[in-house]
Amino acid sequence: MPDTGLLFVYGELGPDVTEEEFNDWYDNEHAPARLTVPGFTNAIRYKATDGVAPSWLSIYDLTTSAIVNDKPYQTLATNPTLRDRDIVPRLLRLNRRAYDLVQSLSKPDLDASTLPGKFLLLVSWLIQPELEDEFNKWYEEEHLAEIAKVPGFQRGRRYKLINSVELTHKPDPATAKPTHNYVVLYDVESDAFNQEPTFATAIQTPWTVKMIKTAKELKIRRFALHKNMERPL
Template sequence: MSSKGLLLVFSEVGSALSESEFHGWYNNEHIPLRTVLPGFTSAARFVQADSHKPTWAALYDLTTADYLQTDDYLNLAKTRSEREANVFKQLQYLERRIYTLNETAPVTVSDAFAGHKEGMTLVAVSIQVPPEHESDFHKWYDEEHVPLLRKVPGWLRTRRFILVESDATGVLEGTEGYKAPPKFIALHEYANADGLAGPEWKAATSTPWRDKIFANVLSIERRVLKVFKTF
Protein backbone atom coordinates (compact mmCIF):
# COMPACT_ATOMS: atom_id res chain seq x y z
CA MET A 1 0.00 0.00 0.00
CA SER A 2 1.36 3.43 -0.95
CA SER A 3 2.19 5.98 1.72
CA LYS A 4 0.10 9.07 2.26
CA GLY A 5 1.25 12.12 0.34
CA LEU A 6 1.54 15.84 0.87
CA LEU A 7 1.52 18.75 -1.57
CA LEU A 8 3.07 21.96 -0.25
CA VAL A 9 2.78 25.05 -2.46
CA PHE A 10 4.51 28.37 -1.76
CA SER A 11 3.59 31.55 -3.62
CA GLU A 12 4.44 35.23 -3.80
CA VAL A 13 1.89 37.52 -5.42
CA GLY A 14 4.18 40.26 -6.75
CA SER A 15 3.09 43.55 -8.31
CA ALA A 16 1.30 42.31 -11.44
CA LEU A 17 -1.64 40.84 -9.51
CA SER A 18 -3.72 42.32 -6.70
CA GLU A 19 -4.06 40.38 -3.46
CA SER A 20 -7.86 40.49 -3.76
CA GLU A 21 -7.64 38.80 -7.18
CA PHE A 22 -5.16 36.28 -5.80
CA HIS A 23 -7.33 35.34 -2.82
CA GLY A 24 -10.52 35.29 -4.86
CA TRP A 25 -8.99 32.84 -7.33
CA TYR A 26 -7.37 30.68 -4.66
CA ASN A 27 -10.36 30.46 -2.33
CA ASN A 28 -13.19 30.27 -4.84
CA GLU A 29 -11.71 28.39 -7.78
CA HIS A 30 -8.30 26.78 -7.35
CA ILE A 31 -8.72 24.93 -4.06
CA PRO A 32 -12.41 23.96 -4.49
CA LEU A 33 -11.54 22.20 -7.77
CA ARG A 34 -9.04 20.06 -5.86
CA THR A 35 -10.89 19.30 -2.64
CA VAL A 36 -13.69 17.56 -4.56
CA LEU A 37 -11.20 15.03 -5.97
CA PRO A 38 -10.97 11.70 -4.12
CA GLY A 39 -7.19 11.92 -3.76
CA PHE A 40 -7.30 15.17 -1.74
CA THR A 41 -8.27 14.62 1.89
CA SER A 42 -7.74 18.12 3.32
CA ALA A 43 -6.57 21.59 2.35
CA ALA A 44 -5.53 24.72 4.21
CA ARG A 45 -3.88 28.01 3.33
CA PHE A 46 -1.18 29.66 5.42
CA VAL A 47 0.43 33.09 5.69
CA GLN A 48 3.95 33.81 6.87
CA ALA A 49 4.46 34.48 10.58
CA ASP A 50 8.25 34.84 10.36
CA SER A 51 8.64 37.85 8.01
CA HIS A 52 10.17 35.60 5.34
CA LYS A 53 9.12 35.02 1.76
CA PRO A 54 7.29 33.39 0.07
CA THR A 55 4.44 35.00 1.97
CA TRP A 56 1.76 32.44 1.17
CA ALA A 57 1.54 28.65 1.38
CA ALA A 58 -1.07 25.97 0.78
CA LEU A 59 -0.97 22.48 2.27
CA TYR A 60 -2.88 19.54 0.80
CA ASP A 61 -3.05 16.08 2.33
CA LEU A 62 -3.20 13.34 -0.32
CA THR A 63 -4.20 9.70 -0.26
CA THR A 64 -0.83 9.06 -1.95
CA ALA A 65 1.76 11.23 -3.67
CA ASP A 66 1.12 9.17 -6.82
CA TYR A 67 -2.39 10.61 -7.03
CA LEU A 68 -0.85 13.70 -8.65
CA GLN A 69 -0.04 11.51 -11.67
CA THR A 70 -3.64 10.39 -12.23
CA ASP A 71 -5.90 11.63 -15.03
CA ASP A 72 -8.27 13.15 -12.45
CA TYR A 73 -5.57 15.54 -11.30
CA LEU A 74 -3.74 16.09 -14.59
CA ASN A 75 -7.01 17.05 -16.29
CA LEU A 76 -7.16 20.13 -14.07
CA ALA A 77 -4.24 21.63 -15.98
CA LYS A 78 -5.74 20.67 -19.35
CA THR A 79 -9.08 22.29 -18.55
CA ARG A 80 -7.95 25.28 -16.47
CA SER A 81 -9.91 28.48 -16.88
CA GLU A 82 -8.65 31.65 -18.53
CA ARG A 83 -8.73 33.25 -15.09
CA GLU A 84 -6.41 30.62 -13.63
CA ALA A 85 -4.06 30.77 -16.60
CA ASN A 86 -3.78 34.54 -16.17
CA VAL A 87 -3.10 34.23 -12.43
CA PHE A 88 -0.28 31.77 -13.07
CA LYS A 89 1.26 34.15 -15.61
CA GLN A 90 1.12 37.09 -13.19
CA LEU A 91 2.32 35.44 -9.99
CA GLN A 92 5.84 36.49 -9.07
CA TYR A 93 6.73 33.07 -7.68
CA LEU A 94 5.14 29.64 -7.41
CA GLU A 95 6.82 26.58 -5.92
CA ARG A 96 5.40 23.05 -5.62
CA ARG A 97 6.82 20.39 -3.33
CA ILE A 98 5.50 16.82 -3.33
CA TYR A 99 6.21 14.58 -0.35
CA THR A 100 5.45 11.08 0.82
CA LEU A 101 4.90 10.20 4.47
CA ASN A 102 7.96 8.88 6.27
CA GLU A 103 6.51 5.52 7.29
CA THR A 104 9.32 4.82 9.75
CA ALA A 105 8.54 8.00 11.70
CA PRO A 106 5.41 7.76 13.85
CA VAL A 107 2.83 10.52 13.47
CA THR A 108 2.35 11.95 16.96
CA VAL A 109 -0.92 13.71 17.73
CA SER A 110 -2.32 15.43 20.81
CA ASP A 111 -5.84 14.58 21.94
CA ALA A 112 -6.56 18.30 21.50
CA PHE A 113 -5.93 18.23 17.74
CA ALA A 114 -9.18 18.55 15.76
CA GLY A 115 -7.99 19.61 12.32
CA HIS A 116 -6.63 22.91 11.09
CA LYS A 117 -8.24 26.02 12.54
CA GLU A 118 -7.59 29.63 11.63
CA GLY A 119 -4.85 31.11 13.79
CA MET A 120 -3.01 27.84 14.41
CA THR A 121 0.76 27.91 13.93
CA LEU A 122 2.74 25.57 11.69
CA VAL A 123 6.50 25.24 12.04
CA ALA A 124 7.89 23.52 8.94
CA VAL A 125 11.50 22.40 9.30
CA SER A 126 13.31 20.92 6.29
CA ILE A 127 16.71 19.30 6.80
CA GLN A 128 19.27 17.57 4.59
CA VAL A 129 21.88 15.27 6.10
CA PRO A 130 24.44 13.01 4.40
CA PRO A 131 23.02 9.53 3.64
CA GLU A 132 25.38 7.91 6.14
CA HIS A 133 23.90 10.08 8.93
CA GLU A 134 20.21 9.64 8.10
CA SER A 135 19.71 6.77 10.53
CA ASP A 136 21.14 8.79 13.43
CA PHE A 137 19.06 11.80 12.39
CA HIS A 138 15.80 9.82 12.53
CA LYS A 139 16.78 8.15 15.80
CA TRP A 140 17.33 11.57 17.41
CA TYR A 141 13.98 12.82 16.09
CA ASP A 142 12.11 9.72 17.33
CA GLU A 143 13.74 9.28 20.72
CA GLU A 144 14.50 12.82 21.86
CA HIS A 145 13.33 15.70 19.70
CA VAL A 146 9.64 14.90 19.23
CA PRO A 147 9.13 13.75 22.84
CA LEU A 148 10.56 17.09 24.02
CA LEU A 149 8.50 19.10 21.51
CA ARG A 150 5.35 17.46 22.85
CA LYS A 151 6.00 19.28 26.14
CA VAL A 152 5.84 22.70 24.45
CA PRO A 153 2.57 24.44 25.45
CA GLY A 154 0.10 24.36 22.57
CA TRP A 155 1.78 21.49 20.68
CA LEU A 156 -0.80 19.53 18.66
CA ARG A 157 0.84 17.30 16.05
CA THR A 158 4.12 16.35 14.38
CA ARG A 159 4.34 14.64 11.00
CA ARG A 160 7.44 13.87 8.93
CA PHE A 161 7.70 13.47 5.17
CA ILE A 162 10.27 12.71 2.48
CA LEU A 163 10.62 14.88 -0.64
CA VAL A 164 9.60 13.20 -3.89
CA GLU A 165 10.00 16.12 -6.30
CA SER A 166 9.84 19.90 -6.46
CA ASP A 167 9.76 22.67 -9.03
CA ALA A 168 9.27 26.41 -9.21
CA THR A 169 8.39 29.17 -11.67
CA GLY A 170 9.38 32.80 -11.33
CA VAL A 171 12.08 34.35 -9.18
CA LEU A 172 11.77 35.23 -5.52
CA GLU A 173 13.11 38.71 -4.83
CA GLY A 174 16.41 38.68 -2.96
CA THR A 175 17.39 35.16 -4.02
CA GLU A 176 19.86 33.84 -6.57
CA GLY A 177 17.31 31.52 -8.12
CA TYR A 178 15.56 28.28 -7.26
CA LYS A 179 17.28 25.70 -5.08
CA ALA A 180 15.77 22.29 -4.41
CA PRO A 181 14.57 21.99 -0.81
CA PRO A 182 16.11 19.58 1.72
CA LYS A 183 15.05 15.92 1.62
CA PHE A 184 13.24 15.65 4.96
CA ILE A 185 10.49 17.90 6.30
CA ALA A 186 8.84 17.89 9.71
CA LEU A 187 5.53 19.69 10.21
CA HIS A 188 4.99 20.75 13.81
CA GLU A 189 1.54 22.17 14.54
CA TYR A 190 0.64 24.30 17.55
CA ALA A 191 -2.57 25.89 18.82
CA ASN A 192 -0.67 29.20 18.80
CA ALA A 193 2.89 30.49 18.82
CA ASP A 194 3.02 31.36 22.52
CA GLY A 195 5.24 28.44 23.49
CA LEU A 196 7.80 28.78 20.70
CA ALA A 197 10.16 30.94 22.73
CA GLY A 198 9.47 29.34 26.09
CA PRO A 199 11.65 27.08 28.24
CA GLU A 200 10.13 23.84 26.91
CA TRP A 201 10.91 24.79 23.31
CA LYS A 202 14.43 25.89 24.25
CA ALA A 203 14.96 22.56 26.02
CA ALA A 204 13.89 20.71 22.86
CA THR A 205 16.30 22.63 20.65
CA SER A 206 19.43 22.83 22.80
CA THR A 207 20.63 19.37 23.78
CA PRO A 208 24.03 17.71 23.27
CA TRP A 209 22.43 15.08 21.01
CA ARG A 210 20.85 17.80 18.89
CA ASP A 211 24.21 19.58 18.56
CA LYS A 212 25.85 16.33 17.47
CA ILE A 213 23.20 15.78 14.77
CA PHE A 214 23.36 19.37 13.52
CA ALA A 215 27.13 19.18 13.14
CA ASN A 216 26.42 17.02 10.07
CA VAL A 217 23.47 18.97 8.64
CA LEU A 218 24.06 20.03 5.03
CA SER A 219 21.13 22.43 4.74
CA ILE A 220 18.15 23.55 6.79
CA GLU A 221 15.04 25.61 6.12
CA ARG A 222 12.65 26.71 8.87
CA ARG A 223 9.35 28.45 8.21
CA VAL A 224 6.79 29.64 10.74
CA LEU A 225 3.33 29.96 9.21
CA LYS A 226 -0.13 30.71 10.51
CA VAL A 227 -3.35 29.15 9.26
CA PHE A 228 -5.07 31.70 7.01
CA LYS A 229 -8.07 29.73 5.76
CA THR A 230 -9.36 26.16 5.96
CA PHE A 231 -11.49 24.26 3.45
Protein backbone atom coordinates in the same frame (compact mmCIF):
# COMPACT_ATOMS: atom_id res chain seq x y z
CA MET B 1 -6.48 4.68 7.20
CA PRO B 2 -4.48 7.90 7.83
CA ASP B 3 -3.39 10.10 4.96
CA THR B 4 0.20 9.34 3.93
CA GLY B 5 0.78 11.96 1.23
CA LEU B 6 1.12 15.72 1.17
CA LEU B 7 0.94 18.32 -1.57
CA PHE B 8 2.82 21.42 -0.43
CA VAL B 9 2.66 24.75 -2.29
CA TYR B 10 4.68 27.87 -1.52
CA GLY B 11 3.40 31.12 -3.04
CA GLU B 12 4.75 34.66 -3.28
CA LEU B 13 2.73 37.42 -4.93
CA GLY B 14 5.27 39.91 -6.21
CA PRO B 15 4.29 43.36 -7.55
CA ASP B 16 1.87 42.18 -10.25
CA VAL B 17 -0.78 40.36 -8.15
CA THR B 18 -2.71 41.83 -5.23
CA GLU B 19 -3.42 39.82 -2.10
CA GLU B 20 -7.16 40.23 -2.68
CA GLU B 21 -6.90 38.85 -6.21
CA PHE B 22 -4.66 35.97 -5.13
CA ASN B 23 -6.94 34.90 -2.28
CA ASP B 24 -10.10 35.17 -4.33
CA TRP B 25 -8.58 32.93 -6.98
CA TYR B 26 -7.09 30.43 -4.53
CA ASP B 27 -10.00 30.24 -2.07
CA ASN B 28 -12.81 30.21 -4.58
CA GLU B 29 -11.40 28.45 -7.63
CA HIS B 30 -7.95 26.91 -7.42
CA ALA B 31 -8.14 24.97 -4.13
CA PRO B 32 -11.81 23.90 -4.52
CA ALA B 33 -10.97 22.43 -7.93
CA ARG B 34 -8.32 20.23 -6.37
CA LEU B 35 -10.76 19.00 -3.75
CA THR B 36 -12.75 17.38 -6.56
CA VAL B 37 -9.83 15.00 -7.20
CA PRO B 38 -10.23 11.58 -5.52
CA GLY B 39 -7.73 11.21 -2.68
CA PHE B 40 -7.52 14.90 -1.78
CA THR B 41 -8.75 15.23 1.81
CA ASN B 42 -8.53 18.97 2.41
CA ALA B 43 -6.89 22.25 1.43
CA ILE B 44 -5.35 24.28 4.25
CA ARG B 45 -3.94 27.74 3.60
CA TYR B 46 -1.57 29.74 5.79
CA LYS B 47 -0.04 33.20 5.76
CA ALA B 48 3.46 33.83 7.12
CA THR B 49 3.77 35.63 10.45
CA ASP B 50 7.56 35.85 10.42
CA GLY B 51 7.95 38.42 7.65
CA VAL B 52 9.91 35.98 5.48
CA ALA B 53 9.13 34.98 1.89
CA PRO B 54 7.41 32.96 0.59
CA SER B 55 4.46 34.55 2.39
CA TRP B 56 1.80 31.96 1.54
CA LEU B 57 1.64 28.22 2.10
CA SER B 58 -1.02 25.73 1.03
CA ILE B 59 -1.02 22.10 2.06
CA TYR B 60 -3.29 19.33 0.85
CA ASP B 61 -3.52 16.06 2.77
CA LEU B 62 -3.59 13.14 0.34
CA THR B 63 -4.48 9.52 0.93
CA THR B 64 -1.19 8.77 -0.86
CA SER B 65 1.36 10.87 -2.71
CA ALA B 66 0.83 8.70 -5.81
CA ILE B 67 -2.34 10.70 -6.46
CA VAL B 68 -0.26 13.52 -7.99
CA ASN B 69 0.73 11.11 -10.78
CA ASP B 70 -2.78 9.76 -11.39
CA LYS B 71 -4.92 10.86 -14.33
CA PRO B 72 -7.55 12.91 -12.42
CA TYR B 73 -4.95 15.21 -10.89
CA GLN B 74 -2.73 15.31 -13.96
CA THR B 75 -5.73 16.23 -16.11
CA LEU B 76 -6.52 19.11 -13.76
CA ALA B 77 -2.90 20.26 -13.52
CA THR B 78 -2.28 20.22 -17.26
CA ASN B 79 -5.53 21.96 -18.17
CA PRO B 80 -5.35 25.32 -16.39
CA THR B 81 -8.39 27.57 -16.24
CA LEU B 82 -8.42 31.05 -17.74
CA ARG B 83 -7.68 32.54 -14.30
CA ASP B 84 -4.85 30.05 -13.74
CA ARG B 85 -3.26 31.10 -17.02
CA ASP B 86 -3.70 34.75 -16.11
CA ILE B 87 -2.52 34.74 -12.48
CA VAL B 88 0.20 32.07 -12.23
CA PRO B 89 2.68 33.72 -14.67
CA ARG B 90 2.30 37.01 -12.78
CA LEU B 91 3.22 35.46 -9.42
CA LEU B 92 6.76 35.82 -8.18
CA ARG B 93 6.76 32.21 -7.02
CA LEU B 94 4.51 29.16 -6.98
CA ASN B 95 6.44 26.07 -5.95
CA ARG B 96 4.65 22.71 -5.72
CA ARG B 97 6.10 19.74 -3.85
CA ALA B 98 4.89 16.22 -3.11
CA TYR B 99 5.90 14.45 0.10
CA ASP B 100 5.47 11.07 1.80
CA LEU B 101 4.67 10.85 5.50
CA VAL B 102 7.43 9.20 7.53
CA GLN B 103 6.41 10.02 11.12
CA SER B 104 3.46 11.46 13.01
CA LEU B 105 2.79 12.20 16.67
CA SER B 106 -0.26 13.87 18.23
CA LYS B 107 -0.94 15.15 21.72
CA PRO B 108 -2.67 12.44 23.78
CA ASP B 109 -6.47 12.79 23.78
CA LEU B 110 -6.27 15.58 21.21
CA ASP B 111 -9.72 16.69 20.04
CA ALA B 112 -9.62 16.24 16.26
CA SER B 113 -11.91 19.26 15.85
CA THR B 114 -9.02 21.50 16.99
CA LEU B 115 -7.04 20.59 13.86
CA PRO B 116 -5.60 22.20 11.91
CA GLY B 117 -4.04 24.33 14.61
CA LYS B 118 -4.41 28.10 14.54
CA PHE B 119 -0.67 28.33 13.90
CA LEU B 120 1.87 26.23 12.04
CA LEU B 121 5.55 25.91 12.83
CA LEU B 122 7.32 24.64 9.73
CA VAL B 123 10.79 23.13 10.04
CA SER B 124 12.53 22.21 6.80
CA TRP B 125 15.81 20.34 6.43
CA LEU B 126 18.32 19.64 3.70
CA ILE B 127 19.95 16.39 4.79
CA GLN B 128 22.83 14.72 2.98
CA PRO B 129 22.13 11.09 1.94
CA GLU B 130 24.85 9.72 4.22
CA LEU B 131 23.16 11.34 7.25
CA GLU B 132 19.57 10.27 6.58
CA ASP B 133 19.68 7.11 8.67
CA GLU B 134 20.87 8.96 11.76
CA PHE B 135 18.54 11.88 11.06
CA ASN B 136 15.53 9.56 10.98
CA LYS B 137 16.70 7.67 14.06
CA TRP B 138 17.13 10.94 15.98
CA TYR B 139 13.64 12.17 15.13
CA GLU B 140 12.02 8.81 15.88
CA GLU B 141 13.85 8.04 19.10
CA GLU B 142 14.25 11.49 20.62
CA HIS B 143 13.42 14.74 18.90
CA LEU B 144 9.73 14.62 18.00
CA ALA B 145 8.85 13.33 21.48
CA GLU B 146 10.83 16.20 23.02
CA ILE B 147 9.05 18.81 20.91
CA ALA B 148 5.72 17.23 21.91
CA LYS B 149 6.44 18.24 25.51
CA VAL B 150 6.36 21.95 24.65
CA PRO B 151 3.15 23.70 25.84
CA GLY B 152 0.80 24.35 22.93
CA PHE B 153 1.89 21.32 20.88
CA GLN B 154 -0.97 19.60 19.08
CA ARG B 155 0.51 17.48 16.31
CA GLY B 156 3.80 16.94 14.52
CA ARG B 157 4.11 15.34 11.08
CA ARG B 158 7.37 14.67 9.25
CA TYR B 159 7.59 14.14 5.49
CA LYS B 160 10.20 13.20 2.89
CA LEU B 161 10.32 14.93 -0.49
CA ILE B 162 9.19 13.07 -3.60
CA ASN B 163 9.44 15.87 -6.16
CA SER B 164 9.40 19.65 -6.54
CA VAL B 165 8.22 21.81 -9.45
CA GLU B 166 8.39 25.59 -9.90
CA LEU B 167 5.20 26.61 -11.71
CA THR B 168 5.86 30.27 -12.48
CA HIS B 169 9.06 29.86 -14.48
CA LYS B 170 11.89 27.45 -15.25
CA PRO B 171 14.59 27.90 -12.60
CA ASP B 172 18.13 28.64 -13.69
CA PRO B 173 20.22 25.52 -12.86
CA ALA B 174 23.17 27.77 -12.08
CA THR B 175 21.34 29.63 -9.32
CA ALA B 176 18.61 27.24 -8.19
CA LYS B 177 19.03 25.89 -4.67
CA PRO B 178 18.25 22.27 -3.76
CA THR B 179 14.78 21.80 -2.30
CA HIS B 180 14.74 20.77 1.35
CA ASN B 181 14.22 17.03 1.38
CA TYR B 182 12.45 16.82 4.76
CA VAL B 183 9.73 19.03 6.23
CA VAL B 184 8.08 18.87 9.64
CA LEU B 185 4.67 20.45 10.18
CA TYR B 186 3.76 21.31 13.76
CA ASP B 187 0.16 22.27 14.50
CA VAL B 188 0.47 24.55 17.53
CA GLU B 189 -1.72 26.85 19.61
CA SER B 190 0.55 29.90 19.64
CA ASP B 191 2.72 31.79 17.20
CA ALA B 192 5.30 31.99 20.00
CA PHE B 193 5.57 28.19 20.30
CA ASN B 194 9.27 28.13 19.46
CA GLN B 195 9.97 30.77 22.11
CA GLU B 196 8.81 28.53 24.96
CA PRO B 197 11.61 27.59 27.42
CA THR B 198 10.91 23.88 26.88
CA PHE B 199 11.43 24.36 23.14
CA ALA B 200 14.87 25.80 23.84
CA THR B 201 15.58 22.79 26.05
CA ALA B 202 14.46 20.37 23.33
CA ILE B 203 16.90 21.80 20.77
CA GLN B 204 19.88 21.76 23.14
CA THR B 205 20.29 18.04 23.70
CA PRO B 206 23.69 16.70 22.53
CA TRP B 207 22.11 14.67 19.72
CA THR B 208 20.07 17.64 18.52
CA VAL B 209 23.06 19.98 18.53
CA LYS B 210 24.96 17.43 16.47
CA MET B 211 22.19 17.04 13.89
CA ILE B 212 21.73 20.80 13.52
CA LYS B 213 25.47 21.27 12.98
CA THR B 214 25.77 18.48 10.43
CA ALA B 215 22.63 19.31 8.39
CA LYS B 216 23.34 21.06 5.12
CA GLU B 217 20.54 23.55 5.79
CA LEU B 218 17.78 24.15 8.33
CA LYS B 219 14.95 26.69 8.23
CA ILE B 220 12.21 27.43 10.74
CA ARG B 221 9.11 29.27 9.52
CA ARG B 222 5.96 30.51 11.29
CA PHE B 223 2.48 30.73 9.77
CA ALA B 224 -1.07 31.52 10.87
CA LEU B 225 -4.11 29.66 9.57
CA HIS B 226 -5.85 31.53 6.75
CA LYS B 227 -8.50 29.02 5.68
CA ASN B 228 -9.34 25.34 6.08
CA MET B 229 -11.33 23.75 3.27
CA GLU B 230 -12.62 20.21 3.67
CA ARG B 231 -13.40 17.91 0.76
CA PRO B 232 -17.12 18.10 -0.09
CA LEU B 233 -19.11 15.08 1.14
